Each structure stands twice: as structure tokens, then as C-alpha cells.
Amino acid sequence: MSNATQSRSWLETLLQVLAQRPGQPVGQWAAQWAGARDGCWPTRRSEAWRFTDLRCLTQLDPARLHTQTATPPWPDALRQGPSRQVALQLDGRGHWLSPQGEPPSWPHGLMPLPTEDVTPGQVAHTVMPSGTLPLGAQLNGVTPGPSLCLQVSGADPVHLALAIQVEQDQAWLAPRVLLVLQPGARLCLTWHVAATAQAAVLPLVEVRLGTGAQLEEAVVAWGCPGATLLGSSFVHQSPRSVYRRTNVTWGWGLSRDEPFVHQSQGQAETHLYGLAVARDRSLLDTHSTVYFDGPAGQLRQRHQALADGRGHSVFNGRVVVPRVAQQTDASQLSRNLLLSTRARIDTKPQLEIVADDVQCTHGATVSCLQDDELFYLQSRGIGREQASRLLQRGFCEDVLQRLPGTALPWPSLQRLLEIPVPDQP
Amino acid sequence: MTSTEITPLCEAPIQPGDVLLSIENLHACVEENEILRGVSLQIRAGEIHALMGRNGSGKSTLSKVIAGHPAYTVTAGSIHYRGQDLLALSPEDRARSGVFLGFQYPVEIPGVSNLEFLRVSCNARRQHRGQEELDTFAFEDHVRDTMAIVQMDPAFLERSVNEGFSGGEKKRNEVLQMALLKPLVAILDETDSGLDIDALRIVANGVKKLALPTTATLLITHYQRLLDAITPDFVHVMAEGRILRTGDKDLAMALEQRGYDWIDGVDGADTPQP
Numbered sequence: 001m002s003n004a005t006q007s008r009s010w011l012e013t014l015l016q017v018l019a020q021r022p023g024q025p026v027g028q029w030a031a032q033w034a035g036a037r038d039g040c041w042p043t044r045r046s047e048a049w050r051f052t053d054l055r056c057l058t059q060l061d062p063a064r065l066h067t068q069t070a071t072p073p074w075p076d077a078l079r080q081g082p083s084r085q086v087a088l089q090l091d092g093r094g095h096w097l098s099p100q101g102e103p104p105s106w107p108h109g110l111m112p113l114p115t116e117d118v119t120p121g122q123v124a125h126t127v128m129p130s131g132t133l134p135l136g137a138q139l140n141g142v143t144p145g146p147s148l149c150l151q152v153s154g155a156d157p158v159h160l161a162l163a164i165q166v167e168q169d170q171a172w173l174a175p176r177v178l179l180v181l182q183p184g185a186r187l188c189l190t191w192h193v194a195a196t197a198q199a200a201v202l203p204l205v206e207v208r209l210g211t212g213a214q215l216e217e218a219v220v221a222w223g224c225p226g227a228t229l230l231g232s233s234f235v236h237q238s239p240r241s242v243y244r245r246t247n248v249t250w251g252w253g254l255s256r257d258e259p260f261v262h263q264s265q266g267q268a269e270t271h272l273y274g275l276a277v278a279r280d281r282s283l284l285d286t287h288s289t290v291y292f293d294g295p296a297g298q299l300r301q302r303h304q305a306l307a308d309g310r311g312h313s314v315f316n317g318r319v320v321v322p323r324v325a326q327q328t329d330a331s332q333l334s335r336n337l338l339l340s341t342r343a344r345i346d347t348k349p350q351l352e353i354v355a356d357d358v359q360c361t362h363g364a365t366v367s368c369l370q371d372d373e374l375f376y377l378q379s380r381g382i383g384r385e386q387a388s389r390l391l392q393r394g395f396c397e398d399v400l401q402r403l404p405g406t407a408l409p410w411p412s413l414q415r416l417l418e419i420p421v422p423d424q425p
Numbered sequence: 426m427t428s429t430e431i432t433p434l435c436e437a438p439i440q441p442g443d444v445l446l447s448i449e450n451l452h453a454c455v456e457e458n459e460i461l462r463g464v465s466l467q468i469r470a471g472e473i474h475a476l477m478g479r480n481g482s483g484k485s486t487l488s489k490v491i492a493g494h495p496a497y498t499v500t501a502g503s504i505h506y507r508g509q510d511l512l513a514l515s516p517e518d519r520a521r522s523g524v525f526l527g528f529q530y531p532v533e534i535p536g537v538s539n540l541e542f543l544r545v546s547c548n549a550r551r552q553h554r555g556q557e558e559l560d561t562f563a564f565e566d567h568v569r570d571t572m573a574i575v576q577m578d579p580a581f582l583e584r585s586v587n588e589g590f591s592g593g594e595k596k597r598n599e600v601l602q603m604a605l606l607k608p609l610v611a612i613l614d615e616t617d618s619g620l621d622i623d624a625l626r627i628v629a630n631g632v633k634k635l636a637l638p639t640t641a642t643l644l645i646t647h648y649q650r651l652l653d654a655i656t657p658d659f660v661h662v663m664a665e666g667r668i669l670r671t672g673d674k675d676l677a678m679a680l681e682q683r684g685y686d687w688i689d690g691v692d693g694a695d696t697p698q699p
Contacts (some may be wrong), residue, residue, distance in 0.1 A: 378516035386545065
């Protein structure tokens with residue numbers, strides 16, 4: 001049986017299993033996708049999936065899938081934070097509960113959206129009116145389960161910490177989060193996603209930022225070789241809004257992170273920072289899109305990847321600047337550290353610029369550890385192995401230092417920095 | 426005179442006048458280009474040597490070969506450090522045993538905090554000398570005290586190694602490292618380049634404070650102004666990968682006035698005696 005036939009068969013079985021699950025109605029695109037799924041399942045012939053092998057996902061057994069989660073190892077600082085901080089963990093029924101296992105109590109400025117205002121997929125379809133939703137979003141949409149839909153108001157910052165811990169094989173988790181920030185509202189959102197078993201996590205995040213609203217989002221996602229993370233986020237920005245996202249990913253057998261940002265009328269700020277640490281046979285893929293649909297928008301994007309062993313990092317940064325987006329100021333940099341002859345980096349800045357009065361820059365670098373840097377450290381008595389670790393940590397710190405304080409207490413970040421000595425290239 | 430550099434486990438006591446570094450007929454190349462063509466030099470405890478010469482004469486190469494830069498291959502000759510074959514040691518072991526190179530162009534290392542870098546370096550050297558490693562708190566006190574030698578702002582500890590430092594700040598950071606590592610042989614490669622008058626005075630004073638009767642210093646420089654602040658015992662002039670002339674501080678002053686052609690004997694007058 002060919003790989004394509006196997007994948008189709010796997011998908012058919014998956015859809016049958018998910019259709020039999022109890023729970024909330026599936027997302028509005030589910031039926032649409034189910035009808036056209038043969039065409040939507042990505043193949044290596046598609047440019048966007050040329051480097052990304054989905055075998056880690058399709059090795060899951062649809063017949064054995066479940067939704068069990070474990071209790072995250074909450075740091076004390078987050079478990080009992082200040083009054084304007086909420087910590088929530090995903091339970092086995094798709095609900096978000098406090099670390100004590102209780103329904104959340106919402107602080108001033110954060111409240112559930114009225115049910116009639118909630119339509120899962122509404123932001124995604126605004127951000128991508130004609131495009132095909134990414135695979136992770138589609139699989140999320142056909143998975144029954146509740147959504148966490150919140151409204152944020154007021155200029156005093158609110159902190160929301162979300163954690164997902166997976167420790168059992170064959171877990172299939174598709175959490176959905178919809179955030180609506182009222183004009184001028186400020187939210188700091190941190191995600192901690194951890195998987196230590198052969199499982200799949202498919203988070204879907206939709207955000208609508210009102211005029212002058214600010215969202216700082218931090219994602220710390222670490223997995224094991226059999227785990228898959230397919231993350232999709234859709235962010236709709238109004239003028240003068242600010243969206244900062246810092247994503248740190250490592251350890252997954254397969255990770256595909258697909259943020260879509262739409263500056264609906266320009267005049268907004270977007271900051272995207274990413275760190276992917278691909279070791280062993282890990283495949284970490286980031287496909288980002290920033291669409292400027294108005295003038296004077298700003299983008300600062302920096303993606304850093306470290307590949308070692310047989311690790312593989314993929315980055316595709318798409319920036320769309322149509323004629324209406326005059327005076328856009330966008331910069332994008334992809335920095336990559338290649339530490340082994342068997343590791344691989346594929347990086348592609350993709351700027352699509354039609355407007356003629358813009359300032360858009362991009363760059364990509366791939367290098368190994370610099371001999372001069374190693375020698376400098378060695379000349380101070382630091383052994384080559386320790387020097388190599390220091391340099392790798394330094395490379396990671398460049399992004400890690402952008403994480404907000406609420407993302408730092410997780411012990412997993414320390415594990416990321418316990419960096420092994422690389423193979424000699 | 427009793428040594429001030431007694432380290433019970435790893436370093437035997439040093440007396441002023443002991444030979445610390447002995448270079449014999451050293452030849453070295455990079456990518457098959459021979460740069461050093463028979464350098465011989467002996468440096469004793471308590472001495473300050475100045476090494477001068479045109480650009481490309483091999484001064485920096487000599488310093489890097491002593492420190493163990495992997496880009497250079499020694500094809501002949503020897504370097505002995507306190508009687509030990511230095512060339513057999515890795516760069517880190519050379520540094521741990523007391524050889525220090527102050528870089529002409531200190532390397533910027535984004536993301537690595539200066540404080541952590543200094544602490545790890547200092548502890549590597551202390552461990553070699555049989556001293557207890559300093560924990561984070563003890564080291565921070567120690568480094569803040571030491572920074573006074575080069576009048577450096579403690580804010581530089583929080584920054585990445587040399588990243589965004591001005592030329593003068595980088596050179597002060599080099600001398601700070603020297604002060605923390607307490608080397609027995611310090612080689613300072615154009616430490617005076619890129620410094621304004623005040624910064625030069627601060628750096629020169631720092632180097633002078635660190636020069637002890639039991640340590641040796643090799644200053645690589647183009648200019649007399651550094652030697653006005655630090656009086657060398659010997660001045661060597663390099664050309665085409667060799668030391669052509671050796672003299673005292675007067676040789677440097679003569680060079681300043683007459684240029685390197687004089688050493689080559691091109692103008693045919695007053696060629697100094699070896």
C-alpha cells in the first residue's frame with residue numbers, strides 16, 4: 001500500500017472515530033472539510049509540505065485514541081499567582097480547570113464570552129477568508145470538544161497561564177481558545193504544552209485584538225520523539241494594537257506551528273519570535289503568515305533554529321504586503337545553527353510585496369559554531385565541550401530572554417538548557 | 426625573594442627571574458602560508474616585553490600560536506612554558522595553567538552573559554590552581570571589586586560578552602579577565618588600539634598593577650604611547666615572521682622617530698646592533 005493510500009485510510013478511520021465521540025458540535029468547517037478531505041490532506045508534492053513528513057502523526061492508532069491528560073507540574077509562582085492571574089489546565093473532557101481541579105474564578109477584566117457571541121472558527125475565517133485552513137486547524141475542527149472563549153477588557157494587564165500535560169500514549173487533544181480583547185485591553189497569555197508519550201496535541205487559538213489592545217503570548221512546547229504538535233493560531237489585529245508572540249519548541253517527533261496574523265487596517269505592531277531546537281530525529285516546522293491589509297503596519301520577526309543529530313528544522317515566513325499596505329515596515333530574520341552533518345535546516349523567507357512605498361527586509365543565516373567564539377572561550381580556560389554548551393545556550397537565550405516572566409518558572413525550560421555536546425560536524 | 430604566586434596543588438612557586446616562556450626557532454603556518462619563520466624569545470618572571478613591527482609581520486600570529494589557536498599549525502620549533510611543552514596542551518589547558526591572551530579584536534558572543542562567562546573562566550583557573558570554586562554570590566562580590574581596576578561599570582556584567590561594547594569597553598573587559606584569571610604570562614595583543622587617551626591610561630594602569638615580580642607580560646603594540654605608560658624591559662621588532670632586533674625602551678623611541686625602514690636598514694644609517 002502506498003504512503004498516500006495509507007494516509008487516506010488512516011484519515012478515514014480517524015474521522016469515523018471522531019464522529020462517534022460525544023461532546024460539543026464540531027467546528028463549522030468540519031463538514032466542509034470532510035467533503036473535500038482527499039484534496040486537503042497534504043502531500044510532499046505541495047510546496048508547504050515539501051519538507052514535512054506526517055508519519056509521526058499517522059503512527060497513532062485512531063481506534064485507541066483518548067483524551068486523558070495529566071496534572072502539569074505547576075511552578076508555585078503560577079499556581080498561586082497575583083489576583084489578576086489565572087492558571088488553567090486542560091482536563092480529560094476538554095475543560096479548563098484550576099490547578100486544584102476546580103472551575104476557574106475569573107478576575108476583573110477577564111470573563112467568558114456570551115455563548116451567542118461564540119462561533120468557533122470565526123476569526124480563522126476572517127483571517128483566511130479564501131485560503132485552506134492549516135491541517136492542524138482542520139483536525140481540531142473535526143474533533144468534538146468545548147472551547148475556551150474569553151473576553152478581556154480594561155487597561156490593567158491580565159495574566160492567563162494555560163497548561164497541557166500529556167503522559168499517556170494515544171492521547172488526542174484538540175483544545176480551542178478564542179480571545180476577544182476589547183479596545184485598550186492588555187493580556188499576557190502563556191502556554192505550556194508538554195507531551196511525554198506517543199500522542200497528538202492540536203491547539204487552535206483565535207484572537208481578535210481591538211483598537212489599541214495588546215497581547216503578549218508565550219508558547220513553551222516540549223515533546224518526546226513519538227509526540228506530534230500541530231498548532232494553529234489566527235490573530236486579527238485592529239489599528240494600534242500590539243501582538244507579541246514568543247514560541248519555544250523542542251523535543252517533538254513532529255511539530256508544525258502555523259501562526260496567521262492579519263493586520264486588518266494596518267497601523268498595528270506584530271512581533272514574532274521563535275526558537276526551535278531539533279535534536280535526534282525531531283522535525284520542527286514553522287510556517288508563519290503576516291498579512292498587512294492597511295498602511296503603516298510593523299512587523300519584527302526573528303526565528304532561530306538549532307539542529308543537531310538528525311534533527312530537522314523548517315521555517316517558512318510569509319509576509320504579504322498588498323498595494324493598500326503602503327509604508328509598511330517589516331523585518332524578518334531566520335538564524336540557524338547546524339551542529340551535525342546529519343542535521344538539516346530548510347529556511348525560506350517569503351515576502352510578497354506589491355506596495356511600492358515600504359521598508360521590508362529579510363535575511364537567513366545557517367552556520368555551525370564559530371571557531372573564533374569557541375577559541376575565545378577556550379582561551380579563558382573553558383573546555384571545548386563546555387564552550388560549545390555555552391554558545392548553544394547563548395544562541396537559545398537570544399530568544400528565551402524575550403519570554404515574559406510568567407513563562408520562565410517552568411522547570412522544562414531548564415531542561416532545554418541542559419544542552420548536550422554536539423557531534424563534531 | 427619569596428614568590429607571591431604559591432599555588433599548593435598545581436603550580437610550583439615562582440622566583441623572579443625564572444624562565445616562564447621559552448620560544449625556540451618557531452615556525453608556523455596558516456593554510457600552508459608560512460607566517461612565523463624562526464621566532465626565538467625568552468621571557469622571565471618580572472619582565473615586561475614589547476613586541477613591535479609592521480602590519481603582517483607575524484606579531485598577532487605569534488600570540489595566537491602561543492595561546493593555541495587551531496587555525497595555525499606549528500611546523501617546527503618549540504614553546505616551553507615553565508619547562509613544559511606548551512604545544513602539547515589544548516588552548517583551555519594553556520589558559521588554566523596561566524597563559525593569557527588579551528585579544529586585539531575581542532569576540533562578541535550574543536546570549537552568553539558576561540557575568541557567567543567570567544565566573545566559568547575564573548573557576549576553571551581557580552580549579553587548576555587548587556583553589557575552591559566561587560559560587561555565584563561570592564564571584565559577584567569578587568568581580569565587582571576587581572572591576573575597580575579598570576573602572577568598569579558593573580552594568581556590563583549583565584550584558585552579553587562584548588556585545589555592543591565600544592572598542593574601549595572591550596579592551597577594559599579583556600584587562601578585567603586578566604585581573605580575574607591572574608595569569609603568569611599575559612600576552613596583550615594591541616590592547617591600546619582603539620582607545621582614547623583616558624581609556625588608554627586606565628587600561629595601562631590596570632596592566633601595570635597586574636604585572637608582578639612573579640609574572641611576565643608581552644605587549645604587542647604599534648605605538649610608543651602605551652610604552653610611555655608601561656616601561657618595557659625589552660623591546661623586540663618583528664619582520665617577516667622573525668624577531669629582527671631586540672633592545673630596550675630606547676629602541677621603541679627610535680622606531681617612533683625613524684620608522685621601520687630604519688630597522689630594515691633601507692636608509693642605510695644607524696642600524697641598531699642586535
